[in-house]
Structures are given as structure tokens and as C-alpha cells.
Amino acid sequence: xxxxxxxxxxxxxxxxxxxxxxxxxxxGSGGVGKTTTAAATAxxxxxxxxxxxxxxxxxxxxxxxxxxxxxxxGNEARxxxxxxxxxxxxxxxxxxxxxxxxxxxxxxxxxxxxxxxxQTQRRILENPLxxxxxxxxxxxxxxxxMERLYELHTEGRYDLIVVxxxxxxxxxxxxxxxxxxxxxxxxRLLRLLIVPYRSRVVNLAxxxxxxxxxxxxxxxxxxxxxxxxxxxxxxxxxFVARARAVERLLHDKRTTxxxxxxxxxxxxxxxxxxxxxxxxxxxHVGALVLNRVLPPYLLDxxxxxxxxxxxxxxxxxxxxxxxxxxxxxxxxxxxxTEVGEAYRNLRVVAKAEAAEREELAAVPDVVATAxxxxxxxxxxxxxxxxxxxxxx
Amino acid sequence: xxxxxxRRLxxxxGKGGVGKTTVAAALAxxxxxxxxxxxxxxxxxxxxxxxxxxTAPTQFEERPIAPNLWAMSMDTEASLRQYLALxxxxxxxxxxxxxxxxxxxxxxxxxxxxxxxxxxKLCWEVRERHYDTVVVDASASGHIVSQLSAPQAINQLVQVxxxxxxxGWMLDILGDPAxxxxxxxxxxxxxxxxxTLELVGRVRAETNVDLxxxxxxxxxxELFSRSEEALFGRLEEPSATATLDAELASPSRPLLDAARxxxxxxxxxxxxxxxxxxxxxxxxxxxYVPYLFIRSHGLRATHQVADALAAELGY
Numbered sequence: 001x002x003x004x005x006x007x008x009x010x011x012x013x014x015x016x017x018x019x020x021x022x023x024x025x026x027x028g029s030g031g032v033g034k035t036t037t038a039a040a041t042a043x044x045x046x047x048x049x050x051x052x053x054x055x056x057x058x059x060x061x062x063x064x065x066x067x068x069x070x071x072x073x074g075n076e077a078r079x080x081x082x083x084x085x086x087x088x089x090x091x092x093x094x095x096x097x098x099x100x101x102x103x104x105x106x107x108x109x110x111x112x113x114x115x116x117x118x119q120t121q122r123r124i125l126e127n128p129l130x131x132x133x134x135x136x137x138x139x140x141x142x143x144x145x146m147e148r149l150y151e152l153h154t155e156g157r158y159d160l161i162v163v164x165x166x167x168x169x170x171x172x173x174x175x176x177x178x179x180x181x182x183x184x185x186x187x188r189l190l191r192l193l194i195v196p197y198r199s200r201v202v203n204l205a206x207x208x209x210x211x212x213x214x215x216x217x218x219x220x221x222x223x224x225x226x227x228x229x230x231x232x233x234x235x236x237x238x239f240v241a242r243a244r245a246v247e248r249l250l251h252d253k254r255t256t257x258x259x260x261x262x263x264x265x266x267x268x269x270x271x272x273x274x275x276x277x278x279x280x281x282x283x284h285v286g287a288l289v290l291n292r293v294l295p296p297y298l299l300d301x302x303x304x305x306x307x308x309x310x311x312x313x314x315x316x317x318x319x320x321x322x323x324x325x326x327x328x329x330x331x332x333x334x335x336x337t338e339v340g341e342a343y344r345n346l347r348v349v350a351k352a353e354a355a356e357r358e359e360l361a362a363v364p365d366v367v368a369t370a371x372x373x374x375x376x377x378x379x380x381x382x383x384x385x386x387x388x389x390x391x392x
Numbered sequence: 393x394x395x396x397x398x399r400r401l402x403x404x405x406g407k408g409g410v411g412k413t414t415v416a417a418a419l420a421x422x423x424x425x426x427x428x429x430x431x432x433x434x435x436x437x438x439x440x441x442x443x444x445x446x447t448a449p450t451q452f453e454e455r456p457i458a459p460n461l462w463a464m465s466m467d468t469e470a471s472l473r474q475y476l477a478l479x480x481x482x483x484x485x486x487x488x489x490x491x492x493x494x495x496x497x498x499x500x501x502x503x504x505x506x507x508x509x510x511x512x513k514l515c516w517e518v519r520e521r522h523y524d525t526v527v528v529d530a531s532a533s534g535h536i537v538s539q540l541s542a543p544q545a546i547n548q549l550v551q552v553x554x555x556x557x558x559x560g561w562m563l564d565i566l567g568d569p570a571x572x573x574x575x576x577x578x579x580x581x582x583x584x585x586x587x588t589l590e591l592v593g594r595v596r597a598e599t600n601v602d603l604x605x606x607x608x609x610x611x612x613x614e615l616f617s618r619s620e621e622a623l624f625g626r627l628e629e630p631s632a633t634a635t636l637d638a639e640l641a642s643p644s645r646p647l648l649d650a651a652r653x654x655x656x657x658x659x660x661x662x663x664x665x666x667x668x669x670x671x672x673x674x675x676x677x678x679x680y681v682p683y684l685f686i687r688s689h690g691l692r693a694t695h696q697v698a699d700a701l702a703a704e705l706g707y
Contacts, residue, residue, distance in 0.1 A: 128548070224549070298650060306646070321632060334620065339651040
């Protein structure tokens with residue numbers, strides 16, 4: 001039986017979870033350490049499980065590239081040099097690779113794959129609307145992230161892919177993106193919109209509609225839109241089939257979702273919502289990773305009482321401590337007050353965190369907790385330190 | 393530099409999780425408290441602005457929630473309908489369903505359309521002088537640039553038509569630093585600071601909106617001066633700790649560890665604060681909001697942040 005696996009087959013550590021899956025999707029609201037968690041756990045998998053592990057990030061964080069010792073990476077995956085592991089004092093059983101999601105490049109690749117001919121391909125790539133969608137807009141990243149995951153998976157080059165999802169306010173955006181994309185291209189409205197431009201015979205039923213649209217937006221814009229959709233329609237079947245395949249992959253047994261959060265109120269509520277949505281849509285929720293959690297000693301009942309006694313008795317205590325510390329009483333008194341207050345202040349936050357933890361009702365079997373790390377993570381050793389804290 | 397609250401349209405943005413909505417709510421509360429008729433608008437329909445004022449969920453129709461303070465949330469479709477009726481004089485058509493669906497569709501494909509309807513509504517409230525101050529809990533930093541540059545984007549995409557004619561006055565309002573300002577919210581952490589600096593650069597390059605202030609939220613207190621820290625170090629030594637344990641009749645280690653945690657955490661963030669300061673135009677005020685050691689995220693927290701901002705602004 002694999003380490004961390006229960007008698008009933010349930011998994012109770014990230015170690016066991018990552019050993020059993022081929023795709024791990026890390027999700028959670030922004031600013032909770034999602035990218036770092038994805039990279040740290042991927043590194044742990046490369047070290048302990050072996051094989052070829054890929055971490056795909058959407059975060060163009062220079063620091064992560066630096067931490068991985070690859071000084072910048074793009075849509076093409078790059079291997080983290082073994083020297084980076086050696087510098088961290090470990091000998092990995094497998095390889096760690098990293099790729100960043102470049103939405104524009106990925107869209108272009110998608111168009112090249114699905115466009116029926118070179119001319120259509122060129123016209124799509126040059127269409128102003130396409131350029132706007134592919135380059136600038138956050139929503140289009142949702143789909144492309146999942147699409148890229150599918151592509152990487154079907155290439156069959158990796159044993160495990162850990163993907164960091166785009167920061168969306170709405171938790172369900174990216175998991176619904178493939179379905180929405182399919183719906184978008186099969187929409188009846190789309191066909192209605194492009195009929196007159198295709199046939200050059202204005203459909204009577206749509207005429208008033210066009211008059212209004214024309215008046216508001218101008219016909220050049222409308223024809224840009226129409227051209228875009230007509231061109232995109234040539235890729236319709238390829239796109240829809242692809243979107244469905246992406247969706248199937250996300251539901252596959254080999255795929256799991258790891259929700260990352262902190263115990264601050266807003267991210268924790270978002271995490272709870274995430275957990276619910278993922279479950280109701282029958283995705284496999286493998287683990288909850290809680291980052292930057294305050295240490296348990298702040299919740300110790302004796303600690304609270306001691307802090308109160310300290311704050312109440314600073315004058316007396318300072319008198320006794322001052323000679324020992326070779327300092328004047330008022331200075332010692334001030335230090336003691338600050339110490340007592342710091343404990344009380346942090347205790348309030350720790351209690352709020354504990355309450356948030358309690359409120360996370362239905363949590364997955366694996367819940368891993370990491371403290372606030374003193375320093376930012378600057379190298380692979382730092383990533384592995386975080387990884388160690390949550391791995392078992 | 394124009395005083396922050398003298399601006400009539402204030403967009404508040406920041407990376408997710410830094411307290412953008414708290415700061416927007418606090419600025420609105422502060423403006424209203426200083427006697428200005430204030431509208432606070434949240435762009436994200438799934439937002440929780442209402443929680444910060446402990447009021448019912450906001451809707452597109454603005455609603456009074458406190459003296460001098462009105463709240464609304466953006467709804468692009470409702471905004472379009474209002475826009476068509478008021479600006480384009482299309483009252484009959486404005487209500488029809490297919491147009492709304494067509495809009496939704498075009499908006500999905502043609503970025504800039506949804507954004508301009510959003511920004512347009514806010515600019516319109518300012519132009520019509522319905523309020524003295526409009527505070528916007530805007531999109532997170534990833535998306536704000538597309539929103540603020542929507543009029544330019546539309547100008548590029550749409551060559552003629554009524555929409556095109558509407559962009560001129562919006563650009564005038566957005567581009568006037570005496571009227572409009574952007575507030576970027578960050579925490580003194582690595583990623584929020586990097587993202588804020590990147591945002592500031594993009595706002596300057598891609599929009600004509602003036603950066604009015606950078607708010608640094610959740611700044612931890614400095615417990616000790618340098619000499620006091622040396623003294624605290626001596627207190628952490630076993631002989632002193634033993635005496636303290638005896639005085640408290642309980643282990644003092646957790647207390648000392650907590651203070652040490654506060655000191656090291658604050659120190660680890662100093663470099664990010666320095667980076668933020670160095671990377672921000674010296675003319676742009678940096679406003680510090682202390683970390684609030686309270687449980688509440690409601691009205692009480694909003695008022696405390698408002699007080700902190702008032703102090704920083706010299707009120």
C-alpha cells in the first residue's frame with residue numbers, strides 16, 4: 001500500500017494524491033500563493049516520485065522563473081536544470097519542467113491548427129477583433145489555459161502536469177470555459193448575425209435589428225464582427241470537438257483539483273464556494289492547501305491568560321527584569337507591553353483564522369497547512385521547504 | 393497634485409486579496425462623512441461591497457445607504473439600456489430582448505463594448521453632476537487598463553456611428569486629472585507590489601487617467617526601535633525568559649515568539665515597501681493603512697480604514 005493511502009483506498013496526503021494522479025489543477029482566488037504552491041508541489045513530485053513533471057503557470061512572475069533556475073520561460077516548456085536541485089541539496093528521482101501560458105501564442109497556435117487553409121488562417125490572425133480577444137482579455141485566458149493543459153496532456157510527454165489557473169473572481173469561470181466556448185460557436189444568434197454578410201441578401205426578419213446595430217456601431221464594425229465569425233465558423237467543428245475533449249479531460253479520473261487558500265475571510269469564503277462548485281459539478285477535489293496560517297501557539301488558552309497578566313503587571317515585572325537585562329525600567333516596561341499586545345493582536349487574527357477553518361464545512365480528505373514563511377521564496381530550496389511542510 | 397477627495401471620479405483597483413473593496417468603501421465613507429454627495433459603485437456584480445456597509449446587496453439602481461452615500465453595482469445590460477434611452481434616444485428599442493442578446497454577443501467578441509458601457513455610465517453620472525464624488529470599486533488590476541482604455545479601443549475598432557461619437561466626452565472626463573483619478577491598492581508583499589508597479593506603468597502608457605494615490609494596506613506596526621530590539625533580544629535569552637516565566641506563572645515562550653513573528657514578518661516586507669516607494673512617482677502620495685487586528689470585516693473595519701486614510705490625507 002502506498003504511503004499515505006488509507007485502508008479504504010482514500011488518500012490522505014498530497015504525496016499520495018500526486019502519486020495517484022496525472023493532472024493536478026491548482027485553483028483559488030488571487031494572492032493566496034497558488035502559483036508557489038503549484039510549483040512547490042510539482043518540485044516535490046519530481047524529487048520523490050520521479051518521472052517527468054511539468055508545472056504550467058499563468059503567472060508571468062519573474063521570481064518563479066528565477067526560483068526554478070531557468071531565468072525566464074515561455075509557452076515552450078523548459079527543464080529545470082539538475083544543478084538547481086543540486087544547489088538545493090537534493091537529488092531528484094525525476095525531471096521538473098516548467099512552462100508559462102502565453103495566451104496570445106496559444107490562441108495563434110489554436111487558429112493554425114484548426115483553420116482550413118493558410119489564407120483563412122492569415123485573415124483570422126489579422127482580424128482586429130481576434131487580436132483583441134486573443135491578446136488582451138482575461139476571460140479568454142480561462143479557455144486557453146484549459147486548452148493548453150489538454151494539449152500538453154495529449155502530447156504524452158509528461159507523467160504529471162500541475163497547472164496553475166488564471167486568477168478569476170468567479171471560481172467557475174475556467175472550469176466552464178470549454179463548455180462556454182462550444183456554446184459560443186454553436187449559437188443560433190451567431191448564425192443570425194452573419195447570414196446577411198455571408199449571403200449578401202439581407203434577411204427580412206433581421207433587417208430592423210441591423211438598422212439599429214448599424215446606427216449604434218457603424219457598418220464597418222459590424223462587418224469586422226461578421227468577418228471574424230464567418231472565419232471562425234470554418235474552425236467550428238474542430239473547436240467544439242476540442243472544447244468537449246478538454247471538458248472530458250477535466251472530469252477524467254486521472255485529474256484532480258487542489259484548492260489553495262489562506263484563512264483570511266475573503267479567500268476562505270471563495271475557497272468554500274470553490275469546493276462546493278467543484279463537488280456539485282462532479283470534479284475530483286483532491287486537497288485543500290491552506291497557506292500563511294498563523295502558528296497554533298497563538299490559540300493556546302494559557303497564552304491568552306499569560307498575555308493579560310503581562311500587560312496588567314508590566315511595571316512590577318519590569319522592576320524585576322531590568323537589572324537582569326541591564327536596562328532601565330521604563331524601557332523594559334515598554335518592551336513587555338509591546339510583547340503582550342503583539343500576542344493579543346495576533347491571537348485575534350489566529351482566532352478568526354480558526355473560525356474560518358471551522359466554517360469550511362465539507363473539506364477534502366487532504367488538508368495541508370503551511371505557515372507564513374519568513375522570507376519570500378527565491379530558489380528551488382525555498383520551494384522545496386514549502387513543499388516539505390505540506391507534502392505528508 | 394490634486395487632492396484625492398477633490399476628484400469627482402475615483403477608480404480603486406488592486407490585485408485580488410489586497411483589500412481593494414475595503415479601501416473603496418472607506419474612501420466613499422470618508423467622502424460622504426465630509427459632506428459630499430457620494431456614489432459608490434462596484435463593478436463586479438458578484439462583489440461584496442454591501443458587506444462593508446452592512447446593507448442589502450447593491451443593485452444597478454442606486455440606493456441611499458447612509459447620509460450622503462448611495463450605492464450601486466454595475467450591470468452592463470441595464471447600463472446599455474439606460475444609455476440607449478438617454479444618449480441615443482432609442483426608448484422603444486432599448487427595451488427589446490434581441491438587442492440585449494445581440495449586445496451580449498457582440499460584447500463577448502468585441503472587447504471594449506462591455507467596458508465602454510461600464511465606464512460610460514460612471515462618466516455620465518459625473519458629467520450630469522448627480523453626485524459630488526463617484527467612487528468605483530473597479531476591476532482587479534488585470535482588467536482595469538482595458539476598462540479605462542475602452543474609449544480609445546472603441547475609437548480604433550468603431551470608425552463611425554453613434555458609439556464613436558460618445559467616446560469624446562468620456563475621454564475628456566477620464567483624462568482630466570482635476571476630475572478623475574486612479575487609486576492603486578497594494579499590500580507590502582512581493583507580488584502585490586510588483587503587480588502595482590506594473591499597473592502604474594501600464595496606466596501611464598495605455599490610458600489617459602491620472603494616478604491619484606497608492607494605498608498600502610495592512611502595514612504591520614513597528615514594535616521596537618533598533619535599541620529596543622536589542623533589549624528584546626536579551627529578553628529572549630534563557631535566563632531572562634525563566635524569570636519572566638516565573639513572574640507570569642506560565643511559559644512566556646509563546647508571547648515572545650509572537651512578538652518575534654511580528655518583527656520578522658514586518659522586516660521581510662520592508663524591502664517590498666521600499667521597492668514600491670522607489671518605483672512610484674514622488675508626486676503621487678503613498679497612503680498607509682495599518683493592519684487591523686480585528687475580527688470584523690463590516691462597517692467597523694470600513695470606518696477604521698476611513699479614519700486611517702483621513703489621517704494620511706491630513707484631514
